[in-house]
Amino acid sequence: MIHFADLTCPQVEALRTGSRIPVLLLPIGAVEPHGPHAPLGTDAIISTGMCERAAARFQGDAEVRVLILPALAYGVTRYAARFPGVIGVSEETLHRLVVDVCRQLADQGLPRVLLVNNHFEPEHRATLGRAVRTVESRCGKRIGYLDLVRRQHAERLTAEFQAGECHAGRYETSLVLAERPELVDTARMRALPRVAVDMPAAMAEGKQDFPALGMTQAYCGSPAEATGAEGAATFDVLTTMLTEAIRELAKEA
Template sequence: MNHLAAQLSWPKVKVLAVADAWALLPVGSTEAHGPHLPLNVDVVIAQEVCRRVGTRLETVEFPAITYSLTEFAAPFAGTVSLSADTARAALIGVLRGIGQAGFRRVCVVNHHLEPAHFKLVHAAASEAQAGTSLRVVVPDHRRKPTGPALGDEFMHGGSHAGCYETSLMLAAAPHLVNEEVRRTLPSLDVDLPGAIKQGATNFLEAGGPEAYFGAPSRATADEGQRLFELIVTATLDAMKD
């Protein structure tokens, strides 16, 4: 069962920590996700993964990290980006705090996939556990075999606000998807990882004038369910002892 830490009293948290429940830390961002999705897409997806993982294990989900390094979406209104140092320090602080609450294992469920951000999440995880008995796991669903199974758009077209993320949103929180706008959006066949390698520093430079890539119009809730199953399986695998 997944317990929401924010809604528990400290004695209840203590009981769960002593019983060796997994702490889950959802990590997202506050950033533009096309004209059809809200700013908190990565947070919603991360929390939904936590909820589903919690149907399989005893888990305590801590309040999400909602601000991160998000330089690619910086040109768009509503995006709030922290510096890498600030984001890393905040994450280390939260992870150490969870350890001090008595939890021995934490799974960082990150769904903000900007490369520099994911890198700092991995760095913060190793720093937080250095010299302590805390175990911090960071599942990375970009890796094989999960990444390729999430589809071609995810691997090569950019996993930002296209079919991949929009399908996950249709499965997790359809009321947050603007269907009228979504259906009218033309597919944007851009190799986002390739554009990043060639030096693009934001979505505009990468050829995404509305902060989306891929094909939001092809998204379905069924595809979202399929994607969640793959991501949850990868997350549970990473949590195995």
Template structure:
């Protein structure tokens, strides 16, 4: 499932096969998610979404899904003064995405989907602009799982759609579903968050949310093909 694990001849063979290659680019941020969740929560969620979508389409006759190495650093201006926040500028993020997608397009692999769960306003604006820039420069149309705009997003918690679930019940549930050992449960009881206390988070809720997110990502992949 991982693009970076292929050899050069295997990448060349992607263009010759009967299945259309689609490359997923997980994007996140390094910033605090309360005292209980890991700094890399956003990347962890994005990466898991990609892995689940790739697994769901593993036997598809028409699509070959591969996961690119993630972009783990994001535009995290709102958390810049907090311990553990390591952000990059919007122009840096924009250039990284445009350069990666352009390089793939020049190799005959133009179908790329941006998969981001950081969803800070500056990050979301940068990703949308990158999609537009790539199209203007090369005519290459890349996909973007934009949780604020996808029709199925109504099935997600409202705070997740709005990018306001930072370290709360929803995000904590997603981490519990994927990497429960990374959640400091001793810290949960005293934490309040905007979408409900993370003390109420459960792995089962995270699995349900992941199922919806994965279905949305699969839809974006199929639309791109």
């Protein structure tokens, strides 16, 4: 059993008093367009896929018990606001929700929570970072945040990710093909031309929505080149990074 919400109350009590160190993973994403070919929930699908693979690696581990919290599928989402399907929340809503979840778990003796995020809008990432600092200041306990955009993580991922062309392109579409292939419109995917956009650089220049970035169909990169095999290989790298973060958090006093 790897999902926290599947436990009973006595099982939670056994979790916090047992000999294995519990680490709880919080998958985070957003509901927003990912081109005309990939699902709105792409980010949460990737985060959850990472968490499930990491939890499986810890099955039977003598020291650490990993469980997955219900995914937080809503994020700060403004760049795609002009496209159908967006459901975003404010920075304050996201901050309060993450803080409340982590504080309640800490109050129950389960302070080791690790945020696993695959929605990279700057305001969203900044809000998660602020939530981490808030929890730590109020609870006196460090929580984890696997921020894939940070250089030491990004440099282990694909060339498209490192180029900043990673919204619904080859990188993300490959991951969804590996996890939920039935949700990808592969006929549309194969017909899409490459859209070369360095998203971080364009955002730093002050461009504030996808059309302004040149993403007129809510994607960049090369989705036509996506494959399930590449997605599986990328998931392996992502899961290794998450496993490392879990081990590090488990060492916290």
